[in-house]
Amino acid sequence: MRFDRLRLTLGLWLRMLVATLVAVVGMTTLVVVEVGLAALMAAAFIESIPGIVIPFFAVGVVATVGFGLWISIAAVYRRLLPVSLVVGRIDHDGVADVLEWFARGLTRPPVPLTRREATLAVGIPSIALAGYLAIDHLPHLTPFLLGFVVGVGLVCYGTGRLVYNEWTADGAVRETVTEATRVPREADPDDDLEAERAALQRRVDRLAAQATIPSPTVALGRSSAPVAASVGYRPSTSTIVVSRGLVERLSERELEAVLAHELAHVINRDAAVLTALSLPATKFKAMMVGEDQEDEPAEDESTEATGESPVVGPHQGFMIVPMVPVFLVTTLAIASLARYREYVADQAAIAITGDPAALASALETLDADLERRPATDLRSHRSTAAFSIVPPPWDEHRFFDRTRRFVARRVFGTHPRTEKRIERLKTRTGDLER
Template sequence: MSQLTRFRLGLWLRMAVALILVTLGQLTILAVEFVIVAICVLYLYLELETLLAIFFVFGLVFTCVYAGWIAVTKPIRRLYPNRTLSDRIAHDGVADAVESVGEWLLSSQVLTKWQKSLATLLTLVVGLFVAFAVAESTNWRAAINLQQTAVVVGVLAVLALLARVVYGEWTDDAAALRELEDSARVPADPAVELEAQRAAVQARVDRLARQVDVPSPTVVLGTSSTPIAATAGYRPTSSTVVISRGLVDVLEADELDAVLAHELVHVQNRDAAAVTILSVPAAYAWKMVERYEHGAIMILAGTVLAAVRWSVAIVSRYREYCADEGCVAITGDPASLVSALETLDTELEHRPAADLRHHDSSAAFSIVPPPWEEHRFFDRTRKFIDRKLLGTHPPTENRIERLRTHV
């Protein structure tokens, strides 16, 4: 069994453990969400008429206030055009404040759509009244099985919320790409020299991609002097490799090929998609916190977030080792990758702190993490948690040591 095959088996074993862990976390928060929805269904079953009456009263009051506001503001707008209201009702000391409030209240955009808004409010009020009348005059509870209704509504609600989170995560690769491009300072309209440099790097990637028979990702080149190499995209056919001019300038040709091959292996292995799948429970947990803002929900969400973060870390770290092995299989030159990692690690050590913080937001997708920024308090504990326990990259020296066994 080759070393690359052993690495891949180890990766799948870690993926299996991580999937089991995040699945348990996802099922836990889904079960809690289901219970919350079922309780809401029970409350509606018991208090539907009261809720309809309350909503009807509030809707009627709001509709009357809105209609009165329209009746008053229409003639005011006709008599006092824009930017003249404050002259009639305020002194110089408060004219600006009155004008800003007046322009918001008497907004032409709102007034031109008042018929549609008023019709919508009236329809809502009439609908609430009809629903209240039907609920009061019929024995609708006798026709409903409460347990079955709670289960069906709970399951449908949970599935809908989960589907929304999954869709949001899966379509968020464009946001990740924008973050990487901002980190590398990719210009919207690159200069001729920068485009020529990008085309040369693209040719290198195309050549390497043909060697492993994978679709060649698009290369974008930024003007940042900080060495950056990262990959975005869930599918090989739509992936993008983001690099900076600082990376191209600091590496030799064979070192640059090694870095590009490393990123190409990430594309081939669909690493971004794997990490995104593992991160779905964390995204769902954040949405639950935003929805309920309850202490118990926050504790549960924090537990799930910690489990997901650790799962992503153990998988991501091993995927870096696999990408290194894949790079060696493509280039046949482990020494070049060793030299590139040493160069990048040394270069980042001498970068200003501001540049490193700007790069830190995309570090999870990059080939080398930024150096550790020391803290005044609990520095060793923080470093152990952030780099050893939850870090997405293994220590660069460990990667170099593994690679040197090939040399």
């Protein structure tokens, strides 16, 4: 038993080392490629300043100043005359109504750009003009050198923003999982469900006390699909999301084992580790589909399910050649690590409860239940599959089903085969009985 635990720990650290090296090399490669491309684009932009940018910059300045004056005057006028802009100076006939409509239009100028778009529209030409003037007065400063400096700055900003968004995205993930499991909101409380949730919270509090860690929050949803998931980067701010369907289908021992498994993910900070190591793949997808599209909420059907692919522009196509290998290798390393961390979480759950048979039985129950469920019930579960204890059943395809299943489940899957996990747990049960 001790040898198995040592082998599991060594296997985890070996995979962690490989995934970390792959992530560092991948992120470095992406940054170098992005800096080079940004430098070339910035240098070409600076070179085109005399013939293109300066006239547009002049027009932009005039338009910006004029639009700013319009907004300021309109705001003052609305404050002085808040009710009737025509103010009864002419009779209220058809002409007065038209004048009133026209006056209100003048005092409410349209805002065609967001604050960010307006900043970019003014800031980029201003920086480009300043760079052109610097090149004109500093003989050793070339367009490519200045473009390289600008490229480094843009890439550092973009990468920093990506890292910040990823490390603050656990709230969005929690929202996705709680919505999929239909957790009641504070504005719509459910007293019966809250009583069940409080009982689950006491269970988790006891298990957390055994593991000597802060107890995560428990959220209970109304969904009939069996779901158990843990989200959050730190134990004190994590949430274990459980569906009522899971509670109804498991015995007391099985439910305790599943809660211990999810608590093990929290203890091992699996979400934080996998998020950090997935940054190169996340950056690749952001560069391919664009940052604005990446920030949009995901649809119910993923691109894998619908067969659709993001639109790739010409400049993005130029970057695909060196970056696709980085994306594939990083994704493979992360998938391998994620599958192995399920075994580690199973082992930690056994250490907490001392009952491997209960966890094996729970996995059998949940896997069999999902196999029996209709496709309509499984759609919501698929949205939480990456966080749940067992993956949803495989949808058979007419062509190349075995190959597609092997690639999706064995190569890029985030969960090992449930049968293999059960086999390991039963082996541990036999060891404990001896």
